[in-house]
Amino acid sequence: MRRRFKLNINHNSEFELDLAPLLAVMVKLVPVLLVSSAFVQMMIIETELPQVVQEAIKQQDNNVKSAHITLEVNKVDGVKIIVENNGEEKVEVIANKDKKIDLASLHAKLIQLKQANPQVFKIDLSPDADVAYKDLVAIMDEARKSKSNDIKFKFTDTKTGLESQTDYMFPEIVFSNVMDG
């Protein structure tokens, strides 16, 4: 009878992992990523001019019940919110705070407006010539989305007829006075 060969395994042996190939890959990857990385992350804000939203404007014009909201921005007075609904016009002014636009009050007012007009997603922005670009971007930020996760707006999907919820308020912002003389 043959004797079985018994493999001698030393369970206490130590070995060193060869990290050289891994390091070689990393040394090549790091410069590639360093070159191609964008450290200043840039995003875009969509704006639409009156020409491209003609159809939407026509639809809103045909729908007399739909409210039409305009924000007039003035460097001295602040933001004037004009709401035209069923031929009636309501004007409210969000006055400047410490010579700056009161963004918190504006946001709160826009939430109220959205809750009152859930089917309206488009607003007109009509700034004065001397209003700084960064102030306009800040206003657009306030109007686009609700900052609170608890506040959602119910609206009816026109295609399915089902009720949906969204945190978007007025994502379509049209510079209404671009083509004015």
Add this chain to the structure above:
Amino acid sequence: MARNRYQVPTKKNQSFTLNITSMTDMFTILLVFLLQSFSAGEVTLEPVGGVRLPSSNTEKNPINGVKLSISPTELKYEETVVARIQNNQVEASAIDSSDSNFIKPLFDQLEAFNKKDPTLAKTGKVLLQADESLPYSTIRKIMYTASMAGFPNVKLVTTVSN
């Protein structure tokens, strides 16, 4: 009498193993950081020198379009300077005499682009990198001219706010 100099005994043919574990650790951290900041959008935008972009909470990645930039000193179409900016306004020589909002050199460049790349021009998209300090009147002139040249979809480029 001169002293005998002490000589360190060295073995010429000795080999040694470099411990690269700590270096690999460092590279792993660096790689994770770089992969996180790696932009995976379809278009990568190069920041234009002298333009301080406003920050915004928008979550939309840049898309392809004609790249315009305006700093407190110059208005650029792609890399070409089309007009100078003086006191935050487009220089008078670049403005059409019959229309105060019309920037003639910009219109000419956009018209040329319409012929050069009709497919992209058809989308009518403009990516505008504008300095945050500029007044609306200057931005409006660019929007107006772009719109007249068949580029009514103006996308405002911003940085990500915290």
